[in-house]
Amino acid sequence: MVKIxxxxxxxxxYFDNQLKSKDGQLQSNISPYTQIVLINGQPFSSTLTNRNLVVVYCPVTKKCPCQNYPL
Known part of the structure; x- marks a missing residue:
């Protein structure tokens, strides 16, 4: 669950090796300022690719797949 x-x-x-979602609707672009944490708030320092992820983001484009910068 997430707060609205x-x-x-x-x-x-599931996000592949290019951080594209399995359904093809979202492509994540990670910046040096992106916070990457575990569910308990601890920093996550491993690779994000080829994993199930929860991505909280603001859309920055209307092309498909949507390009975003996770918050």
């Missing part, structure tokens, strides 16, 4: 916050979206899906 205006202007934020949440995607739970």
């Amino acid at each position: 916050i205006p202007n934020q979206n949440v995607k739970v899906d």
Whole structure:
């Protein structure tokens, strides 16, 4: 579960080696400022690719797949 916050979206899906969701609707772009944490708030330092992820983001484009910068 996630808290509903205006202007934020949440995607739970499998992300491949290019951080594209399994359904092809979302492509994540990770910046040096992106917070990557475990469910308990601890920093996550392993690779994000080829995993099930919960991505909280603001959409920044209308092309498909949606390009985003996770919050």
